[in-house]
Amino acid sequence: MKHLLSISDLSYDEAVQILDTAQELARVSDGPMKKLPTLRGRTIVNLFYEDSTRTRISFEAAAKRLSADVINFSAKGSSVSKGESLKDTALTLQAMGADAVIIRHSASGAARRLADSEWTSGSVVNAGDGTHEHPSQALLDSFTIRKHLAHGGKDLAGLKVAIVGDVLHSRVARSNVLLLDKLGAKVFLVAPPTLLPVGIENWPATVSYDLDSVLPQVDAVMMLRIQMERMSDSFFPSAREYSRYFGLNQERLAKLKPTAIVMHPGPMNRGLEITAESADSARSVIVEQVSNGISVRMAILYLLLAGEM
């Protein structure tokens, strides 16, 4: 693996290898070894054209635990606000000796553009490109599901996962559907028709408009954030109506299997797609997703950067 651009590029074996590596790294960093020398001398650039809290911090923490040097770049407060192009920014970073670029961009395909270009010789990791993909988030979600529900299995065969909400604007949903399917899970997409993309019938997932009928069947339910910043039209009549039909609340929580877990990629709109009680309930693994994110991103950086380059 040279880059991590999308889940569709990953083979089953590569996906399982990332999860296995993350599992060992989690064990190491839960234990006494907090800091590992593995990536000493490597330089990793966080190139963030869009706002992010957990993804950027998570990649930064992962890189630092492996002793890499991290340079943070955010579009705000940089020459991008003076009109610098992605190409010139990338050439600058290359001249500074970046071994890997972790890029988030509002344009779908930005990470691929960077990886295919001559602008940088390092590895490129897609940390979210427009409404296309967010592979590291999908990997940490599958890692979390595997840890809780696979009982030592390598993949997610036989498990059922519901992804609920704004599928249309969600790169997390797209990456998750591809990865969950690759790992053998059955995926339900639950959303109002206005929040489902064109061509959804070709996705490896079952579409439903009725959350209450799906909940009792699934082992994990993944709530998506309503992405107000990407919505120029009105996709549902009101926030109250949306949460009545598609929000996770106490009543719906009770319909889940006793072992089922509740997930959310963050940041949450509490009271909209998920109530505070559901987010803070004992079934919620939302905070754990964040710490698993560090292990999974350590695994990604290890597999991309530790070997011969």
Added chain:
Amino acid sequence: MNSADISRALTRISHEILERNSGSDNLVILGIPTRGAHLSNRISKLISEIEGKPVASGTLDITLHRDDLRTRAPRPLMPTMIPNEGIEGKDVVLVDDVLFSGRTIRAALDALGEIGRPQTVQLAVLVDRGHRELPIRADFVGKNLPTNRNQSVKVLLSEVDGRDEVVVE
């Protein structure tokens, strides 16, 4: 070395470890995956039988501390399992199959240093084939095998390879 030779060597090493450390109370036996971990299991079992009580044992993966990571494709990580009591102030015995350049053991010493500060660190190996590149030596050796630098020494163990044998090619 055949199966009986390996078994005798491990029994002797187990006795030597106990003799050197006056019993097993302060011992932690750590195997380096893959084959060192299996040898460590066997030694721990022998020591427990001899002393009539369990000895603390575990595994230590040194991949993340290797100095040759950049020379080849990334290696899969193996489990690291440190006993709950930790290694602080303990007499740690590292177990590996073959001692060659000494670089694995250097990496293991680094990995141990991240975990804690043992009272002593000792090294047990099934085969010492010479050609050290670092000032490292073994405390307990199953067999000294004089080899040519370009030969390869393979330790086969029933747990992974279906039979016990040491092969020089």
